[in-house]
Amino acid sequence: MSQEVRRVFTGDSRTLISMYLKQANASGVLTAVDLTGLSSGAVQFEMYDAATHASVIALTATGVTFSADATGLVNYMFTTPVTIPAGFYDAWFVLTVAGKTDHFPAGNETLRIEVRDHTQTARDAYAAAVEA
Numbered sequence: 001m002s003q004e005v006r007r008v009f010t011g012d013s014r015t016l017i018s019m020y021l022k023q024a025n026a027s028g029v030l031t032a033v034d035l036t037g038l039s040s041g042a043v044q045f046e047m048y049d050a051a052t053h054a055s056v057i058a059l060t061a062t063g064v065t066f067s068a069d070a071t072g073l074v075n076y077m078f079t080t081p082v083t084i085p086a087g088f089y090d091a092w093f094v095l096t097v098a099g100k101t102d103h104f105p106a107g108n109e110t111l112r113i114e115v116r117d118h119t120q121t122a123r124d125a126y127a128a129a130v131e132a
Contacts, residue, residue, distance in 0.1 A: 003110045010117040014021040016084035019111060021072040021093060021104045032072035033095065033104075034047075039068070043095050043106040045076040049068060059094060074104075082115070086092040086125035 008015045021033040021043075035043070043066045047057040049089035053056055066074040074093050078084070091111045092103040 002104065003112050005112045005114060007116070007122075007128055008078070008082055008084075010084065010086060010115060011081045012078075013082070015078055015082060017076040017078075017091070017111075017113065019074060019093065019104070021074055021095060023102070023104075023106065029051065029087060032070060034070045035066055035068050035074075035095075036070055037068060038066070039131045040099065042066075042097065043074050045093055047089050047091040049129070050090050050112070051126050056084060056089055057091075064093075084115050086115050086117045086120040086122055087129060088122050088126045089115065 004019060006017050021035070022030040023033055025031045041061045041065050042057050044061045045057065045064050046055070046059040048054065063077045063079065064074065065077070076093070077090075089112070091113050092105070093111075095102050095104065109127050116122050118123075
């Protein structure tokens, strides 16, 4: 399992979560997902608390931007400022084309968002949430 990590500080307002959407091609090689011709709303974002599995950001296209080209580059901008408490979160970009969806990263890969604040690291907040 591989994990992509993005670090965010509570209260920040310039944090952008970016990643390249990739899927295995017919040969099993990870390649960029072609987003050419797709319009706003085709890519959405969702995020869950890793300790409680509660939804923190429901599936939304708000704040999501992407290059409508073959690079597969997608972005999510948190609301200003980031108001999510310290902790670990799992996130996905969800691509919908012709009514069919795929989550990214896919398979055993994860997109981990680590949020910290002035008093707690993501790890400390996660440990406290698991113990609660």
